[in-house]
Amino acid sequence: MPLATAADGTAIHYLTHGSGDPLVLLSGQSNDHHWWDPVRDAFAARFTTVVIDHRGTGGSGRPDTDTYSTPGFARDVVAVLDHAGIGRAHVYGTSMGGRIAQFLAADHPDRVGRLVLGCTSPGGPHAVERGPAVRAALGQADPDAVRRALLELMYTPGWLAEQERLRPGREYHTLGDPTMPAYARRRHLRASNRHDAWDALPRVKAPTLVVHGTDDTFNPAANVPLLAGRIPDARTFLVPGARHAYFEEFADVATEPVLAFLAQPPLP
Template sequence: MPFATSADGERLHYEVHGDGEPLLLLAGQANNLHWWDSVREDFDAAFTTVVLDWRGTGSSSRPDTDTYSTRGFVDDVTAVLDHAGVGRAHVYGTSMGGRVAQWLAADRPERVGRLVLGCTSPGAAHGVERSNAVRQSVAQRDQVAALRALKELMYTPGWLAAHPGHRFCTLGDPTMEPYARRRHLLASSRHDAWEALPRIGAPTLVVHGTDDEFNPTANAGLLAGRIPGARVRLIEGARHAYFEEFAGVATPLVVRFLQA
């Protein structure tokens, strides 16, 4: 089980799979590397994939310190790439992982080949935030109802009905400590890369589901409008976990772009 060491001395668990050009896959808020389990093998067929547990999740260290931020996570990602012997990689970040990917591409352009930003946002200051109704649905005290609401924000009703025994890896790391969940939430909510986006020089593809209310679809156009030459692809009918439910569309789309 490989571990990198962060700049502040924390242990960062990661895995390397596949064969080909390096591809860094960055998971969403409060999730670990298993976020990618349902689609990672498809990427392994074309790339050497690198996945990691964010600090606070999985087998990585879980410091209860003020060291969680989307820009700060770039240091952790860089430590993982260095330990894995990867100088430059394509980057595919989804949700909070897409926020981290924005900073990685802007601050350390020499480490990024091509960039894919999925179901993500430039940040609350300039982006489109989820509605109060959505916020309340996932924050209600009835945990069963809150989980049901989260599933329905991630996947379509038809897909959920057809997969009653599905092993969900996108609903948060169940082993996380409450303090780590709060710190991840703050890191994501404080993200603001608006002024940095025009510095991104990597060829960029922005992907989003048309029915994403968890991270509203309008953010895709905002990101593409700030990143020079960026392209947008919207996946019809998809919600926040488009990359899993609509993998038959999304994965080939991303692979073609990365291999262009």
């Protein structure tokens, strides 16, 4: 089990799979590397994929310390690249993973080839935040109601119904790592809420693609032009009708454009 060591001594678990130029895939808040399971093979067919368990999740260390932040998570990624012997990699981050990727590209530009930011935002006062109805749904006391609300924020009702018909009781890898202790979940939430890359984004030198589902209310698509407007020469790609987990439900629409973007030109 490959384990890198972060600057504070925390063990960071990661896995590699595939062949070709390296591609780091960064998952969302309170999620481990399994977030990417449904689509990882498609990327591994063309790239050497690197998936990471953020600190607090999966096989990584779980310190109950004030070391959880999006710039800090970015430094953890650098530790993984160093341990794996990778000088520069493409990076595809979704949700909080996209927030981490922003600081990775801005603060460590020599480590990032091409950058894809999915279903994410710049954070801070300039971002468009989720509405009060979404916050209320996620703040319910009943955990089953919260789970259902989160599923409906991630996926369209029709797709969820079809999944229930085809695979009753199936596991969803976008709902959080069930092994996380409560303190780590709180620290992940705080890190995501405190993210503010507005001043850092103009420093991003990597060619960048911003991807988002048009019907995402968990992290509103209005953040797309904000990100693209701050990152020099960034491109955008919207997935019609998709919600937050566009990369899974709409993989047949979203994966190939991302692969095409990452493939040109090759890493120097």
